[in-house]
Amino acid sequence: MAAHKVKTLIYSSTCATYGEPVKMPITEKTPQLPINPYGKAKKMAEDIIIDFSKTTDMAVMILRYFNDSRLKGQTIKQLMARIYNVGTGKGRSVKEFVEACKKATGVEIKVEYLGRRPGDYAEVFSDPSKVKQELNWTAQYTNLKKSLQIAWKWQKSHLNGYSHS
Numbered sequence: 001m002a003a004h005k006v007k008t009l010i011y012s013s014t015c016a017t018y019g020e021p022v023k024m025p026i027t028e029k030t031p032q033l034p035i036n037p038y039g040k041a042k043k044m045a046e047d048i049i050i051d052f053s054k055t056t057d058m059a060v061m062i063l064r065y066f067n068d069s070r071l072k073g074q075t076i077k078q079l080m081a082r083i084y085n086v087g088t089g090k091g092r093s094v095k096e097f098v099e100a101c102k103k104a105t106g107v108e109i110k111v112e113y114l115g116r117r118p119g120d121y122a123e124v125f126s127d128p129s130k131v132k133q134e135l136n137w138t139a140q141y142t143n144l145k146k147s148l149q150i151a152w153k154w155q156k157s158h159l160n161g162y163s164h165s
Helices: 037-053 094-105 129-135 144-157
Strands: 008-014 059-065 082-086
Touching: 008 037, 037 059, 082 129, 094 144
Parallel strands: 008 059, 059 082
Antiparallel strands: none
């Protein structure tokens, strides 16, 4: 990265690094005890990035996304080794998410709900107060149904995603 004069690293992490916390909502100070391979891999990458930041002048930021957040492209100041939970501060069940998807898409599908798999957490949601306080960022779309409708409308009009082809 030094050879290419990279001055800032923003790492997209996940709330899965927290595992199943005892207390909700999750803050950046909540102990990270991942319970599945995905969370463990992301936690390991975070640890490497934090160690790396201690030996360079590179500005490093780690964003831990929660499943119901939408971070839009915004200018983020150079900050040294900062970590932020990105979310709405509200939890959603799988059933709520599926029902909102059905309504947003107008597609009725049969769903069979099964029990949690090993490594799945029962509940997880963020405390976004630090990202609000330090970066003045809040989730624009906090209504699950409306945010899914917007995403579905965009997807239908951009079948190739961000590609220009």
